[in-house]
Amino acid sequence: MSSYVVNDMSILIGGDAGQGVESGGAGFALSFARAGLHVFAMQDYRSRIRGGHNFYQIRLSERPRYSHSNPVHLLLALTPESVALHLDNIAEGGAIVFPDRFQIDEAPLKERGIRVDALPLVRIAEEHGNRIMTNTAALGAAAGIAEFPFDYMESVIRDNFARKGQEVIDSNLKVASVAYELARRQYGSDFPYKLRPLPEAPKRMLINGNEAIAMGALAGGCRFMSAYPMTPATSIIEWLAALPREYGVVTKHAEDEIAAACMAIGASYAGARAMTATSGGGFCLMAESMGLAGMTEVPLVIVEAQRGGPSTGLPTRTEQSDLLFAIHAAQGEFPRIVTAPGTVEQCFEAGWRAFNLAEKYQCPIVVLTDQLLSSSLRTLDMDAIDFAGVKIDRGSTLSYEELERLSDGYKRFEFTETGISPRAIPGHPKGTFWASTDEHDEHGHITEEIENRRRMMQKRMRKLDEAEKEMQPPSLYGPAEADVTLVCWGSTYGACREAADEINEAGGRANALHFVDLWPMPSQEAERALRACKRTVAVEQNYTSQLARLLRMTTGVQVDGTLNKYDGRPFAPEEIVAGLGLAESAKSGSAARR
Amino acid sequence: MVTRLDPKTFDATAEITWCAGCGDFAILKALKLALADLGIEPYQVLVVSGIGCGSKLPDYMTINGYMTIHGRPLPVATAAKLANPELHVIVTNGDGDSYGIGGNHFVQTCRRNPNITQIVENNQIYGLTKGQYSPTSDKGFVTTTSPDGAIELAFNPMAIAVAAGATFVARAFAGEPKHMAQLIAEGMNHRGYALIDVLQPCVTFNRVNTYDWYRKRIYHLEDEAYDPTDREAAWAKAHEWEERIPLGILYRLEGFPTYEDQVATLEGGSPVSRLLELARNPRPEQYERLKDEFT
Numbered sequence: 097m098s099s100y101v102v103n104d105m106s107i108l109i110g111g112d113a114g115q116g117v118e119s120g121g122a123g124f125a126l127s128f129a130r131a132g133l134h135v136f137a138m139q140d141y142r143s144r145i146r147g148g149h150n151f152y153q154i155r156l157s158e159r160p161r162y163s164h165s166n167p168v169h170l171l172l173a174l175t176p177e178s179v180a181l182h183l184d185n186i187a188e189g190g191a192i193v194f195p196d197r198f199q200i201d202e203a204p205l206k207e208r209g210i211r212v213d214a215l216p217l218v219r220i221a222e223e224h225g226n227r228i229m230t231n232t233a234a235l236g237a238a239a240g241i242a243e244f245p246f247d248y249m250e251s252v253i254r255d256n257f258a259r260k261g262q263e264v265i266d267s268n269l270k271v272a273s274v275a276y277e278l279a280r281r282q283y284g285s286d287f288p289y290k291l292r293p294l295p296e297a298p299k300r301m302l303i304n305g306n307e308a309i310a311m312g313a314l315a316g317g318c319r320f321m322s323a324y325p326m327t328p329a330t331s332i333i334e335w336l337a338a339l340p341r342e343y344g345v346v347t348k349h350a351e352d353e354i355a356a357a358c359m360a361i362g363a364s365y366a367g368a369r370a371m372t373a374t375s376g377g378g379f380c381l382m383a384e385s386m387g388l389a390g391m392t393e394v395p396l397v398i399v400e401a402q403r404g405g406p407s408t409g410l411p412t413r414t415e416q417s418d419l420l421f422a423i424h425a426a427q428g429e430f431p432r433i434v435t436a437p438g439t440v441e442q443c444f445e446a447g448w449r450a451f452n453l454a455e456k457y458q459c460p461i462v463v464l465t466d467q468l469l470s471s472s473l474r475t476l477d478m479d480a481i482d483f484a485g486v487k488i489d490r491g492s493t494l495s496y497e498e499l500e501r502l503s504d505g506y507k508r509f510e511f512t513e514t515g516i517s518p519r520a521i522p523g524h525p526k527g528t529f530w531a532s533t534d535e536h537d538e539h540g541h542i543t544e545e546i547e548n549r550r551r552m553m554q555k556r557m558r559k560l561d562e563a564e565k566e567m568q569p570p571s572l573y574g575p576a577e578a579d580v581t582l583v584c585w586g587s588t589y590g591a592c593r594e595a596a597d598e599i600n601e602a603g604g605r606a607n608a609l610h611f612v613d614l615w616p617m618p619s620q621e622a623e624r625a626l627r628a629c630k631r632t633v634a635v636e637q638n639y640t641s642q643l644a645r646l647l648r649m650t651t652g653v654q655v656d657g658t659l660n661k662y663d664g665r666p667f668a669p670e671e672i673v674a675g676l677g678l679a680e681s682a683k684s685g686s687a688a689r690r
Numbered sequence: 691m692v693t694r695l696d697p698k699t700f701d702a703t704a705e706i707t708w709c710a711g712c713g714d715f716a717i718l719k720a721l722k723l724a725l726a727d728l729g730i731e732p733y734q735v736l737v738v739s740g741i742g743c744g745s746k747l748p749d750y751m752t753i754n755g756y757m758t759i760h761g762r763p764l765p766v767a768t769a770a771k772l773a774n775p776e777l778h779v780i781v782t783n784g785d786g787d788s789y790g791i792g793g794n795h796f797v798q799t800c801r802r803n804p805n806i807t808q809i810v811e812n813n814q815i816y817g818l819t820k821g822q823y824s825p826t827s828d829k830g831f832v833t834t835t836s837p838d839g840a841i842e843l844a845f846n847p848m849a850i851a852v853a854a855g856a857t858f859v860a861r862a863f864a865g866e867p868k869h870m871a872q873l874i875a876e877g878m879n880h881r882g883y884a885l886i887d888v889l890q891p892c893v894t895f896n897r898v899n900t901y902d903w904y905r906k907r908i909y910h911l912e913d914e915a916y917d918p919t920d921r922e923a924a925w926a927k928a929h930e931w932e933e934r935i936p937l938g939i940l941y942r943l944e945g946f947p948t949y950e951d952q953v954a955t956l957e958g959g960s961p962v963s964r965l966l967e968l969a970r971n972p973r974p975e976q977y978e979r980l981k982d983e984f985t
Contacts, residue, residue: 301984319961355765368961483974522754532757590842
C-alpha cells in the first residue's frame with residue numbers, strides 16, 4: 097500500500113460485558129488523547145453486569161469531533177458475535193482483528209474488501225499474563241496494525257494498573273507489546289489507516305458530560321448532593337463523593353429519588369448549593385419536589401440524564417423524550433427553568449450556571465442531558481474547563497450584613513416588581529421566616545384569601561418573565577444562509593453539526609440551529625431564528641418531536657420537517673444526511689418515522 | 691448555664707385552624723415550653739412539617755417554619771441539618787404523614803441517626819381529609835374507608851423505631867403537655883435521632899381513642915423500675931398497647947455517633963458556611979489539579 101489515510105478513523109471494540117470492553121476502550125482512547133489526537137468515544141452496553149454484547153467505539157481525528165461516525169475501520173472482535181453484529185459498518189479497506197480460535201467464515205468478508213486479521217490473542221494473553229488480558233492483546237494488536245507508537249499505550253497501562261501492582265502492569269505490558277509486534281509485522285503494511293502522534297498538539301483532557309457537570313457544580317459552590325443511583329446519572333454523585341475531603345462536598349445516597357430531591361431542597365433551604373441527579377424514572381418521583389421547590393421558592397438543581405423510556409425502557413441507552421415532561425412535571429403553575437447542554441463544554445457551564453439561575457430566580461431548574469452526552473468521552477483543551485470564568489451569583493440571597501440591617505417583620509415572600517423576594521438563610525435573628533406549600537402571604541403564613549392568592553401567583557410567575565430575559569437564544573452552526581437547517585437541542589447537536597459539515601463539504605448548504613435554554617423559551621429570538629431559515633428539519637432522539645411542538649407552542653412557528661430516532665442508539669451524522677431526503681413533513685403528521 | 695426563655699417568645703399571630711379541644715394545641719404548647727426551657731432562640735430553630743392538621747404547627751409559632759409536602763419532612767430536615775449542623779432541627783407531622791406515606795423515610799431515619807427530633811402527632815386517623823383510617827388505627831377500626839373495620843394490623847411506631855435502630859424512642863400524651871415538654875427537651879438534648887410519638891386525640895373524627903380512652907390505659911415508665919437503656923425491655927414495652935400503654939422514654943442509647951458525626955467532609959465547615967466563604971472568595975485555582983485525572 098502506498099497511500100495511507102492518516103489520523104482519520106474509527107475503532108470499535110466489541111465483546112461481552114465483563115471482557116473489559118469499556119475499561120479497555122476508555123484506556124485506549126486516552127492513549128490517543130495523550131498522542132495529541134482528537135477523540136470522541138462512546139460506549140454501548142446492556143442493562144446487565146455479565147455477558148451480553150457490548151461495544152466501545154472510538155473516533156479519531158486531527159480536528160475536534162462531536163459525534164461518532166458509522167463507518168468503522170478497525171473492528172476488534174472479542175466474541176464471534178461482534179463480527180456479525182458490526183459487519184455492515186466496516187469501511188472499505190477496514191479490518192477485523194480477532195482471536196484465531198474463532199470459527200469465522202472469511203470468504204464473504206474478503207469479498208467485500210475487508211481484511212481478516214486473525215491473531216493468537218488468547219494464547220498471547222495466557223502465555224504472558226492470563227486469559228482476562230485478551231482485551232489488552234486485542235488493543236495492542238490494533239495499535240500495531242495502525243502503527244501507532246506503543247509508548248502511548250504503555251503510559252496508559254502503567255497509570256491504569258498502578259493500583260494493581262507491578263506484576264499486573266508488567267504482564268499487561270508484555271501481552272500488549274507481543275500482540276503489537278506480531279500484528280504490526282503480520283498485517284501492518286496491508287492496513288491503509290494509520291495513526292500518528294501529533295507531538296505539537298496541546299495537552300488535552302478526555303472527559304464526559306457527567307464529569308463536566310460535576311466539575312462545574314463543584315466550582316459553582318455546590319457542596320451538597322443527594323441522589324439515588326440511576327443509570328446514566330450515577331457517575332455524577334460518584335465523582336463528587338470521590339473528591340478529596342478538603343473540598344467539603346457532602347454527598348448522600350438517599351433511600352429513593354423522593355428523598356434525594358427532598359434532601360437537596362432541605363440543604364438548599366438551609367442555604368447550601370445543593371443538587372440531585374437522576375434519569376427519567378427517578379425524575380417521575382421528583383415531580384412533587386419540583387412543586388415543593390417552586391411553591392416555597394427554594395433553589396433546586398436537578399440533573400436529568402435521559403434514557404430510553406417509557407418506564408424502565410432502555411436503561412443503558414439514549415433518548416430525548418423527557419423535554420415536555422421536564423417543562424410540565426408537577427401540578428399547578430410555577431416558574432422553573434429547563435436547559436439542555438449539547439456538548440461537554442456546555443455541561444461544565446450548565447453545572448455552575450444552574451446554581452446561579454436557581455438562586456437568582458429561587459426556583460427549580462432541570463438540566464437535561466442523556467445517556468450519550470453523560471457517558472461519551474471527548475477531548476477538550478485544558479482551558480475549555482475555565483474555573484476562573486465561573487461566577488457565583490446568589491441573586492437576592494441576603495448576606496449577613498444585609499440581614500443585620502433588616503427591620504423587624506422580615507417578609508420572605510415580599511411582593512416585588514420582579515417577583516424575586518430577598519431571601520434569608522435561616523439562622524439569623526432578623527431573618528426568621530415561614531415557608532409553606534399551602535398558598536401563603538408575604539410572611540409565609542398559610543392563607544386562602546383571594547387578593548393575596550392573585551398577587552402571590554402573579555409575583556411567582558413574574559420571575560419566569562425575568563428569567564426569560566437571560567435565557568440564551570439558539571446558536572447557529574454553519575453558514576448563515578442554508579438550504580436546510582437542522583433544528584436540534586441537547587446532545588443531538590454533535591451529530592447535527594457533523595451532518596451539516598458533511599453536507600457542506602459535499603457542496604450542499606446546511607446549518608444547525610441548536611437550543612440549550614428551553615424553558616422559559618427565549619421565544620422572540622427563537623422565532624426570529626426560525627423564520628430566517630429556508631427549510632427547517634427538527635432532528636430529535638424521540639418519537640414525537642418534542643422540541644418542534646414546543647417551538648410551535650412558544651413561537652407559533654411550525655418546522656418544515658422532522659427526523660426522529662427512538663431506538664436508543666444515537667444519531668450518526670450519516671443517518672441524518674441520509675434521512676433528510678426522507679424527513680417527514682411536520683404538517684402532514686404521517687408516521688414515516690425512522 | 692441555660693437561660694430560660696419566656697414560652698411566649700415563640701407565640702405567633704397566624705390564625706389557628708385546629709378544632710377546639712384538638713390534641714395539637716397541647717403539642718404546640720409543649721414544644722414552646724421545651725424550647726423555652728432549653729433557652730433556644732426562635733431563629734436557631736427550624737421546624738419542618740409535612741401536610742395534615744399537625745403539620746400546620748410551624749405556622750402557629752415563631753421559629754423558622756418549613757411546611758413541606760405530605761410524607762417528606764424527614765429527608766428535608768435531615769439535609770437541612772447536614773447543610774447547617776448549627777440549626778436545631780425538629781420535625782412535626784402526623785401518623786399518616788410519618789408512618790404511612792413517609793414510612794420508608796421514617797425507617798431510614800431511625801437507622802440513619804441524624805441529630806434531629808421528630809414529634810409525631812399520632813391521632814390514629816386522617817383528620818384533615820375528614821376521617822379515614824390511618825397506619826396506627828387499630829385493627830377493626832371503622833371509618834369511611836374501612837366500613838367493615840380496618841383489616842391491617844396497626845403500625846407500631848415504637849417497635850419499628852427500636853428495631854430499625856433509633857437511639858431515642860419516647861411516647862407522650864396530649865393530655866399531659868408538661869410531661870410531653872420534658873420528653874421533647876430530653877429528645878432535643880439527646881445527640882442523635884429522637885422520636886416522640888404523641889397520643890393525640892382527634893376530637894372530631896376519632897370517637898374511639900378519646901382522652902378518656904387513653905387516660906384509662908396510660909402509665910409512666912418513670913414511676914417504675916424501668917431501664918430505658920435495655921433494648922430487650924424496650925422491645926417488650928413497645929408491644930404494650932391494649933390494656934396498658936407506657937408513656938416516657940422506652941429506649942435510649944447515648945454515645946452512639948450521629949450521622950453528621952460520621953460525615954468526614956463536614957470537618958472544617960458545613961456546606962452552608964463553605965458556600966458563604968466561596969461566594970466571597972471562590973479560589974478557582976483550588977480546582978485546577980482535578981483536571982489531571984482526565985489527561
